Amino acid sequence: MNTPSTVKNLAARYAADTITHRRTLHAAPELSFQERETSAYIARTLTDWGIDCVSGIGGYGVVATIPGGSPGPVVVLRADMDALPITEQTGLPFASTRPGVMHACGHDAHVACLLTAARILQQIREQFGGVIRLIFQPAEEKLPGGAQAMIRDGVLTNPVPTVAVGQHINPTLPTGVIGFRSGLFMASVDDLFLRIRGSGGHAANPDQLVDPVTIAAQIILSLQQVSSRLAPPEVPTVLSIGQVIAGGATNVIPTEVTMEGTFRTVDETWRMAAHDHIRRIATRTAEAMNGTCEVEIQIGYPSLMNDLDLTARIEENARLYVGAERVQPLPLTMGGEDFAYYGRALPGCFYNLGVCPPDRLERSEPLHSPRLVVDEAALEVGAGFLAWNAVRELQHAAAAG
Template identity: 50%
Template sequence: MIQPERIRELAAAQAADVVALRHHLHAHPELSFEEHETVAFVKQQLESLGLKPQPIAGTGLVALIEGRNPGRRAVALRADMDALPIQEQNEVPYRSQNPGVMHACGHDVHTSSLLGAARILVQLRNEFEGTVKLMFQPGEERLPGGASVMIREGVLENPAPQSVLGQHVFPQLPAGKIGIRAGRYMASTDELYLTVRGKGGHGAMPEQNLDPVLVAAHLIVAAQQIVSRRANPKMPSVLSFGKVIANGATNVIPNEVYIEGTFRTMNEQWRQEAHQHLRQLCEGLAASMGAECELEIRNGYPCLENDEATTARTKAAAETYLGADNVVELDQWMAAEDFAYFSQAAPSCFYRLGTRAADGRFASSVHTPTFDIDHAALETGPGLMAWLALQELAAE
């Protein structure tokens, strides 16, 4: 039986190499579904290990590490590879070389960690039973989400994994720790686009117009009652409007008002019910005021729910590898992640990897131009992923 000390030694021995992998990826970020150089680099790394990666979802890859008796059991490990349209402000040797594009969400950390885990597992392939499926995913930051495309193209088949594990950077925790939560963890996310139409005209003669600005104001306020009065108080729900365009003037009432927002929750049935309530409210309230309202709802990622049994095993294994004090219980988070598609399709666990330095450095949030990590996380991340995979393969 492989002991955690063995994995820690292998992780420590390759830590500098994993940091170099991350630096290369960080310096060459690519946007969602445009990860051509990234996937070529990852493919080269996997082939150097003797693996045979196969393309999937356009700019994604899947590869198998087969141990003894490969058909006994399978576990899938996922890393996303895309970057964000952000101009990096960090003055570091490995800063982004692509203007306006940055690995500000840590996907370079995820990819290098999975490559590091692959290096460890390849060295141990004669000592474990089963198959580890490596999933390098494109397009997490952009609908419809690379996870959904990979699933549609069969990534969870041949072999079908008994569980899927994923990790994500978490600057709120110091390097060496992870955060985990069983059950509902992250929200669904839907995009709302409303157009309120009335009749514009001179602001001094409102009786001759049908003011869509007034209707829009009523809609924005009234829509909140869907969360405050229609949702179960025990079910997290968020309705936010972040963009309102009424392109008139101080004395000009426009013909229409354009609104954008987001709706998020953690229950798929309530999600669909809320959509109906929103449609009825928008159409009915606008009509009652003599206007029209057109609502487009673009379905985003579903709720991310960590399987109870898989998460319990992951937590126990992480405590063995890191120590119980370094495994933290997470609160629910209303952000969204397309790993949710995996969690809807197979028993899954999505956990958070601490990346902040002990002295407080590297505390910038994800999706900011100053995000960076304590590189000690690049010893924890690969080793833990390899250890968790082995424990899943050994589970009954």
């Protein structure tokens, strides 16, 4: 299959169904490690199309297999399925029906695209040799993530695939544009949990107390040394505290403050050294102010590396599919992704699909926004390109022997 016309025609034929899948999932989001209904919907849909699938992989994961017309290599396509603890504010008629839970990172779109890609591949399976393995993964948004659990359950074995490919929406790219970055693409992700203890009491008598709120404030400021003074200048580093809970009152200084945050970087040696700095700064700052601080660092996803050769091939496939003018380079991002684990096990490529109408680029909402809106015209492109690129990769692997 040297031209994408057959796949494009099928993607167009199924475009309305792709949107229906996305809206169905969008209205019923489920948090990480709770994706029971989403998993059942995926399995039911695949089964209705005659596609073999197995549920319960790595938790609520679903793995589907589409064999071609002749034996050959295996290519993996992966989509994540979990939502976020966010209250939706889009006002869409298919907005989340579950208070405090929203598909604000586009995983509903990811699943919809991969479902339609599966449908297309099932239709054209006699036209390619080899096997397409489709991984519908739970729990990308919350450590320890779903990728490792699915890998432990064998999704990258029997037989070992040649490559793994993932697609993620990007609301900063125009609709239907496909973005790539070779090599280092995304940062590692570690979660920070701090518990500061003092001696609480009446806020009118701070001289008689040990104020954990003041200690927490000083720790927040002091931790910025990690990125601004201690990190090697050439190594991108982010440390952010996103939650502070004190539990006092206007006239009450609490006994305890808890904080949560994130640490991200792109160098593994510095990553481990930074953990030591975080612990030292937090505990010693608290001690200097007569309090204590317990520090827990939950080590999360590694940095995401896109295989150079694979990414170059997929980028060329994208030029053939959408046109060279609709393929763009992407910058390094400090966002994280557990697709990184697939890329550590075999050659991987993780790319972006633009979902923002060109006239809204100046005011597009970012990922994880309660107002994130996806231009559903992009889904036809995303589904078709997943399918066509998979076939192209099978052809490449077969030719390479």
